[in-house]
Amino acid sequence: MDFLTTNSPALIVALPLFAAFAIPLISRAGERTRNTFSLVIFGLISFLVAILAVNVHSVGIRVYTFGATAAQMALPHGYMVPVRIMFEVDGMSMFMGIIVTTVALAALIYSLQFMKGRTGQARFYSLMMLLYAGMMGLAFTGDMFNLFVFLEIASIAGAALAAYRTNMADAVEGGFKYIVISAVSALLVLFAIGILYAQYDVLSIAALAHFMQYTPLDMIALALLVGALVMKLAGVPLHMWAPDTYTVAPAGTTPMILAASYISMYALYRVTFTMYGGLINTTAIGWVVIIVGVLSMFVGVMMAVHQTDIKRMMAYHAVSQGGYMLLGVGVCLAVITDPAALASYGRDAMNGGIFHIINHVFYKALLFMTAEAIFFRIGTRDTNKMGGLARNMKWTAGFYIIGALAISGIPPFNGFASKLLIYESVLKFSPVLSVIAMFVSLVTLASFAKVFYSAFTGPPMPAYEGVKEVPKSMIVGMSILAVLIIFFGLFPGLIVDTIVAPATNALIDQASYINAVMGAVP
C-alpha cells in the first residue's frame, strides 16, 4: 500500500501508456480479452487515483521526481536548482485528475458496446489510453516542458480519435482542424517556454514562479501562453474548432476531448495563478479572462440555439459553459491582490468557476453520450429528421432530461449549485456580468427544450418504428455520470468542501506550491 501511495503519481501516467502499447498486441487474442484488459487496467488506474486523492487531501502537495530521489541538483558552488523531470500534484491537479478519470471510465464502458464489430478497435482503445495518459500527465506535471509534451500527446491522440470514423468526410475534417489548431497553439506554448528558459534557465513551474521578474519579455510569454491555451480550451473568438471537432468524434471520445480542453484550462490557471501569481497588477489579465468568458457565454449560446445538428448544438454549449468557468475565475484573478474583496466574493467566484468544471464535464459528457446513442440507433445527428424517440429510447431520454436540466441550471441538479455560486459572487463584482450569465442560462434551457421537443417528443415517426434502446454498456456508462450529477446536485456543500475548496486554495496559495520544490533552495 505504501509502495502504491508513494509511486501513484508516476503509475497513473505510466499504466495507461503501458496499456496503450500493450493493447495492439493483446487484441490478437480476441476482442473479449482486450476489453477485459482495458477495463482491468482502468480499474487499477481509478484505484490509484483514489489513493492519491486521499493522500493529497491529507498530506498536501506531493512532489514525485523521476529517476532520482530529489528534484534538485546542487551545482559545485552550492547553488541548487530543480533539474529533474518531476510531477507536482496539488489539490487542483487532483481535482482535474478526478474529473478526467471519472469521465474516461464512463467513456470506456460506454464505448465497449458502441465499438463492437467495428474495424480498428485496437487502435481506438490504444488511443483512448494515450489520450488519458496525456491528460493526466498535463494535470500532474511540474515543469513547463513536459506541459508542452503532454499537451501534444493529448492533441495527437485526441485528433486521431476525432478523425477515427475516416469513412465520413466531416470526421476527417474535424480531426484535421483539431490537430492544426493544437499544433499551432502547442508550438506557441513552446515559444513562450523558450522565452522563459532564456531568462531564468529553469523549466520547473515552481522555480520559474520563484525567479519570475515580470519583465516585458515575461509578459509576452504570458500573452502567448494565455492565447494558446484559450485557443485549446475554446474561448470565443478562438472557439471555432470546437463545434467541428466535438461534432464528429465517435462514441465516448467526445467527452474525453471535452475533458482535454478543460485540462488546457487547468494549464491556463496553473500559468496565471501559480507561475505569474506574484504579479502586482492582475486587473489586466483578470479582465482579459473575464471578457473572453463573457464573450464565450454569449456567442456560444446564441450560436447553439440556432443549430440543427444535435452534437454541434451541444458543442456550442460547451463553449458557452466554458465562459462561466472563465468568468468565475477571472473575477477572482482580477481581485486577487485585494484581500478584502478576495475574502468577500473572490474566493466564492473561484469556487464557482472551479466547481463548474467538474459539473460541466459530467453533464456535458452525459449529453454527448445521449446524442451519440441517438446517432448509434438512427444514424443521423440532424434534429430535423428526428421525432418521437422517447417512445423507443426511454433510458436515453431520461438521461437527456437530467443532462439538459443540469446544464440549464435547474435545481436540484449540479449545474445549479455552481451557477448559483457564480451568479451571487459575480453580482458583487459587477451586476451586469451576473445578469448576462443568467440570460445565457435561460437561452440554454430554451435550446435544450427545442432539441428535446424535436427529438424525443412528438408523434411516432414511421422511419424509427424499429428503433431499440441502446445496449447495456452504453446505459451503464451514462448512468455513472447521471448518478454523479444528481449526487453533486444534492450535496454541493460536501463537494465544495472536499474537492473544490482545496483546488481553489492550491491555486491561490502560490507560496506552498513553490516551497514544495524550492524549499531547500537558499
Add this chain to the structure above:
Amino acid sequence: MMESIPLNFPFLAAALLVGIALYIMLFKRNLIKLIMGVAMLASGVNLFIVALGYRAGGNAPIYTDVPPGPMVLSVPQALTLTSIVINVAVLALMLTMVVHIYRHTGDIDSEKSRKLRG
C-alpha cells in the same frame, strides 16, 4: 569566421521563419501548404530554442573526445529534439488526414473541401 556572424542572427532567422509560416498558414487555402506552414513554424520555434543555448565558440555538448573550452548548453538541444520528434508525429497525422480529405472530396482547397461550418 564565426565572430563575423552576429550572435543574434539565428534569432532573426527564427523570426523570419515564424513570419513566413504565419503568412502561409493564414493566407493560403491549400491544405498541403497549410501543413508546410505548420512545419515551418515548428522549425522556427526549434531554431529559436536551439539558438538560446548557443555560446560563442562553444563545443558540442558531448564528452566523447571533447577539446577543452566552453560547451554549448545541452538542455535546449534536448528540448528541440523532443519537439522535432513530436512534430514528426503531428505532421504525419496531418498528412494522413489530408489524404483522407482528398479521397472524400476530391479537393485539398480548404474552401472547397469543407463540410462543417456555421
Add this chain to the structure above:
Amino acid sequence: MLSKIVRTVANQLMLFILIFGLYVIAHGHLTPGGGFQGGAVVVSGVVMLLVAFNAGELKKSLRERFLSIMESTGGLVFVVLAFAGLGTVFFYNFLVGSPIFGDIPIPGPNPGNLWTGGFIPLMNFAVGLKVVAGLSAVVLALALFTSGEEMEE
C-alpha cells in the same frame, strides 16, 4: 518500379543504411544520435526501397501486422524498463553498476565507453524499434494512399 540496376543497388545499399542506423542507435548515449535519429536513418532506407520498388511490392514484405507488433514491442520495452526502476523511483536507472551497460564513465572529457549508460542504450533500442516500425508504417500508408490501395486491417 524502377529499372533493375536501381533495384539491385537499392537492395545492396539497404544493408549499409541498416548498419549505419544501428550504429547511430547503439551510440546514442555517447555521440549525437539515439533511438529516433537512428530509426529515422533506417526508415530513409525504407523510403529508398519504396522509390526503387513500388508501394504494393513493398507491402508484401513489410506487413502492417508485423509493423504494428514491432511498434508495440518497442513501446512496451521502454515502459517496462521504466517500471523496472520502481524499486527506487519510476525511471530509476537500476542498471548503473550492474554487469549490463553498467560501467560508470570518468567525469569530464573521455574517449567514450560503449558499455555505460545503464538502461539508456536499451531504451534507445526500444525507441529505435518503435520509430522504425512507426515511420515505416506512415510512409508506407501514405505511399499506398497515393497509389489507391489500402493497408490491410
Add this chain to the structure above:
Amino acid sequence: MSVVDYGYAVWAPLIWIVALIVIGVMVLIWRNRGQKDYKKGTAQTDIFLSGAKVPPEEQRHVKSENIYWGFFESLKDLYGAMMRPHTGIVSDYLLWFVVILAIIIPILVGAG
C-alpha cells in the same frame, strides 16, 4: 453537508426538494378537484385547428428548424454578423488567433 453557505447566500437542495414535494402534492390535490365530466373519445377531445383539416399524426411534428422562428427572424442581423466569422476554414481560425495575440500582447506588456 448538503448546504452551500457563503456568507451572503445559502443553497440547501434537500430543503428545496422537500418544499418541491409539498408544493407538488398541493398542486395534485388542486388538480383532482377539477372538472371530470367531459366525454373521452368524442368531439370534445378532438384537435381543433381554426376549422382547418387536421393533418395526420406524423406530419404534426414541428421540425427543429422551425422552432423559435420569430426569435431568429428578429435577430437576423445579429445572426448574420455572428455567422460570418464561422467560415469553417482552419486558416481563418488561425487568423483570429493571431488577431487576439496582437490585442493581448500590448495589454499585458503595458500592464506588467
